Amino acid sequence: MKILRAADYRRMAWKNGKGETVEIAVYPPNASVNDFDWRISMAAVVEDGAFSVFEGIDRTLSVLSGEGIVLSVEGQADMTLRQETPPHAFAADAPTSARLLSDAITDLNVMTRRGTFTHRVSLKTSLDNVAPAPDASVTLILTVGECRLREDGAALGPLDAVILEEGDAPIGADAAGKTAFYVVELLAV
Template identity: 50%
Template sequence: MKILRASNHKRMPWKNGGGETVEIAVFPERASLGDFDWRVSMATVATDGPFSSFPGIDRTLSILEGKGMRLMIEGREPVLMTGETAPLPFPADVATSATLVDGPIVDLNVMTRRGKLAHSVQRLAIDHPETTEVGAATTLLLCHSGAVRVTAGETTADLVAGDTAVLTDATAVTIEPAASAVLFLITIDKPAV
């Protein structure tokens, strides 16, 4: 288990220059925006506009803060995303734009290279200890709010808002919230055949 503390996240401009991204984790380590296999980041969206295009990449978007935004994804009906909406997967190389509902938002982006890796994102609101089966090559547990103790195998770590645990080849993870907590469980593995 590797712990990525919120205070150490890397800040960088968007690929299209329209905002700022906080990079939580990328693989391979120190990969650029053009050659990562997977990437987990948060972005502050302060104005309406287009998303950056990432050829050959699949993306899942979740709202972390703010009133939400309406996403226009080419070939789909517009979707209203809020903090209560389930994470939304879509291709990162399809024309996509967003209109803010009422002020800036912060979103969570999970991206994997299509054909090489696949991912899933779940939003978990918990108020009691629970054990979740994972079984992926890589599992990330992002603590969005509250505080939790995470145990995988013989390793235990405490996470507060913004911290992320990265687990490699874990089969299960036990999450014990201090009170109530909201987390995002991200699994990354080879695509199903």
């Protein structure tokens, strides 16, 4: 098990230059936005507009904070995403735009290169005995609020993450108040 602290995440401009992204984890290590196999990041969306296009990439989007957005992906019906909405998967190379429901949001982006990796993202309100999936290369758990890991007592702050790899023991956490957890499973093809 490896703990990633939100304060240590790498910050960079969006691919389209219209905002900033906060990279939680990327593979291979130090890959750029043009050559990653998988990437997990967060971004503040402060105005309506188009998303960056990522050729050959599949993407799942979730709302971490804020009222929400209406996501428009070419070829799909518009989808309203809020904090309680299940993560939404779509092709990152399809023209996509978002309209804010109110003020700015922060979103969670999980992206994998087609033919190399796939991914699953689930939203949980508790964390009990989460283990690396047998078919996953890596499982990342992002905490939305504060919690304490049961196994070693480590405190996790908002937006800290834990990475589990094959063979790691299951983990559980006790939350300090109401929180949510995103479980991201990355699967090699």
